[in-house]
Amino acid sequence: xxxxxxxxxxxxxxxxxxxxKTFDRMRxxxxxxxxxYNIEQVGETGLRISLAVAGFSMNDLDIEVEKNQxxxxxxxxxxxxxxxxxxxxxxxxxxRSFVLADGIEVEGxxxxxxxxHIDMKRLDPQISARKIQIATNGAATNGKNHDQAIEVxxxxxxD
Numbered sequence: 001x002x003x004x005x006x007x008x009x010x011x012x013x014x015x016x017x018x019x020x021k022t023f024d025r026m027r028x029x030x031x032x033x034x035x036x037y038n039i040e041q042v043g044e045t046g047l048r049i050s051l052a053v054a055g056f057s058m059n060d061l062d063i064e065v066e067k068n069q070x071x072x073x074x075x076x077x078x079x080x081x082x083x084x085x086x087x088x089x090x091x092x093x094x095x096r097s098f099v100l101a102d103g104i105e106v107e108g109x110x111x112x113x114x115x116x117h118i119d120m121k122r123l124d125p126q127i128s129a130r131k132i133q134i135a136t137n138g139a140a141t142n143g144k145n146h147d148q149a150i151e152v153x154x155x156x157x158x159d
Contacts, residue, residue: 051115
């Protein structure tokens with residue numbers, strides 16, 4: 001039996017198992033070195049990732065945000081008819097991924113002098129509190145009555 005210990009094994013961390021999966025993904029991608037990149041703070045809430053993508057055109061690059069992961073892919077198309085006497089500039093494809101924290105929104109991207117810049121913004125977190133109604137005789141734990149108790153609570157709050 002193989003038991004793996006984690007910070008999130010504590011019963012006080014309910015629903016945080018997705019963080020462990022995220023850490024595993026980050027560990028796997030930490031060894032990647034191509035293309036090189038910078039991450040910089042831009043203003044109070046702005047972030048910018050800059051990747052060195054010399055030789056790639058806008059048509060060769062693809063940026064996608066899926067759930068909380070930013071994926072950047074590059075694939076150069078082979079140019080027909082070119083005969084290289086020496087090829088020292090790599091024309092390899094790449095995929096670079098970044099895990100985004102909740103509240104980070106990608107605003108846009110631009111290509112400038114061989115650098116792909118991706119601008120992001122940290123949004124202010126929405127703080128919300130909700131009062132939970134305590135029902136009698138187990139009414140909150142059996143399906144329909146539970147939904148009705150929640151609905152009553154939402155109406156009381158004006159939602």
